[in-house]
Amino acid sequence: MTDVKFLELGRLNEPYLANFAPIAEQSFRSGIYIGGESVAYFEKSFAAYCGVDHCVSVGNGLEALVIALRALGVGKGDEVIVPGQTFIATWLAVTAVGAKIVPVDVDRLTANLDTQLIKAALTSRTRAIIPVHLYGAIADMGSILEIAEEYSLFVIEDAAQAHGALHNGKRAGSYGHFGCFSFYPSKNLGALGDAGALVTSDPNLAQKARLLANYGSIEKYVHLEAGTNSRMDPIQAAFLSLKLASLNDIIARRKTIASTYTNALNGGDSERISRLLKKDVDCVWHNFVVLVDDRKNFSDYMHENGVGTALHYPIIPSQQQCYSAEFGKINLPVSEGLAAKSVSLPIGEYLTAHEIEKVASAISSY
Numbered sequence: 001m002t003d004v005k006f007l008e009l010g011r012l013n014e015p016y017l018a019n020f021a022p023i024a025e026q027s028f029r030s031g032i033y034i035g036g037e038s039v040a041y042f043e044k045s046f047a048a049y050c051g052v053d054h055c056v057s058v059g060n061g062l063e064a065l066v067i068a069l070r071a072l073g074v075g076k077g078d079e080v081i082v083p084g085q086t087f088i089a090t091w092l093a094v095t096a097v098g099a100k101i102v103p104v105d106v107d108r109l110t111a112n113l114d115t116q117l118i119k120a121a122l123t124s125r126t127r128a129i130i131p132v133h134l135y136g137a138i139a140d141m142g143s144i145l146e147i148a149e150e151y152s153l154f155v156i157e158d159a160a161q162a163h164g165a166l167h168n169g170k171r172a173g174s175y176g177h178f179g180c181f182s183f184y185p186s187k188n189l190g191a192l193g194d195a196g197a198l199v200t201s202d203p204n205l206a207q208k209a210r211l212l213a214n215y216g217s218i219e220k221y222v223h224l225e226a227g228t229n230s231r232m233d234p235i236q237a238a239f240l241s242l243k244l245a246s247l248n249d250i251i252a253r254r255k256t257i258a259s260t261y262t263n264a265l266n267g268g269d270s271e272r273i274s275r276l277l278k279k280d281v282d283c284v285w286h287n288f289v290v291l292v293d294d295r296k297n298f299s300d301y302m303h304e305n306g307v308g309t310a311l312h313y314p315i316i317p318s319q320q321q322c323y324s325a326e327f328g329k330i331n332l333p334v335s336e337g338l339a340a341k342s343v344s345l346p347i348g349e350y351l352t353a354h355e356i357e358k359v360a361s362a363i364s365s366y
């Protein structure tokens with residue numbers, strides 16, 4: 001019997017219901033169902049939170065990545081560096097613009113791009129790097145920006161899992177030419193449906209992204225580019241603004257839970273089970289991932305002890321059917337190893353002390 005489910009979104013959003021109900025009603029009665037003030041307000045608030053000048057809201061995180069690549073002019077004939085292990089959207093965005101994916105293996109301690117391997121993957125056609133701040137831990141942006149500068153490459157951060165992560169006083173999404181976010185419901189800043197955003201401090205890039213997301217148009221019925229329709233609904237924007245005010249508390253709570261689990265692992269490393277992320281980087285704990293050789297045994301044990309688990313992500317993109325013909329033979333040993341050993345534990349900010357203890361003691365007893 002699973003008492004502590006891996007994730008309960010209804011419980012996670014319960015604290016916002018009382019304040020959201022009148023906002024939802026107002027939104028309903030306003031008759032403004034596309035764009036409008038609540039979208040503009042969220043964009044302004046989220047840009048300020050990330051420490052950038054502009055935020056362009058879009059329909060979801062995948063579209064944010066696609067629009068970023070298009071706004072930078074990355075397309076056919078170009079190569080883009082992506083991590084070997086990530087949620088597949090990072091790869092799909094590159095495919096969507098017709099560019100070539102160049103996978104680079106990840107660091108075994110963080111599951112983020114192994115920056116030691118990037119230079120060897122560069123060619124004269126490389127145009128961009130998409131670092132992913134996987135599970136909420138900020139990638140090694142210092143090294144990535146240095147390489148990007150040296151080889152004149154664009155940097156698009158896939159910050160879909162890292163809203164609010166900080167490094168040297170800068171937030172995830174504020175390092176690259178663009179930072180791309182998903183507000184998929186399970187994200188730390190999650191909406192009540194699909195939503196996404198790009199952030200940037202470059203006004204021209206912001207304008208280009210806004211245009212591309214709105215049928216290539218700024219002025220009604222005047223179309224400058226063959227754009228797309230990718231917009232955040234006002235009701236999602238209103239909900240996200242409400243939740244954004246609590247994001248720092250959400251992150252703090254997740255950090256507390258992560259440190260309780262880490263203590264249960266004797267500081268991160270027990271004999272049979274170890275914590276991912278053993279480097280000292282800021283992490284907002286979108287997922288708390290442990291590595292176990294006998295993953296099935298561990299998952300069964302947790303389940304028998306009333307703890308739900310999930311797998312992020314059991315098959316790396318290069319081994320998925322849609323990519324295996326082209327990339328299946330590429331050697332990505334760390335990515336593959338992580339995919340085989342990773343198990344995610346419940347870390348929702350709503351978990352009670354009793355539930356956290358239950359997970360921690362199941363970890364310890366294993």
Ligand SMILES: Cc1ncc(COP(=O)(O)O)c(C=O)c1O
Pocket residue numbers: 060061062063086087089090132158160161181182183184194195196
């Ligand atoms: C790392 C990463 N990139 C991109 C995305 C795509 O976001 P969305 O599902 O909003 O399209 C997600 C989440 O789903 C993600 O985890």
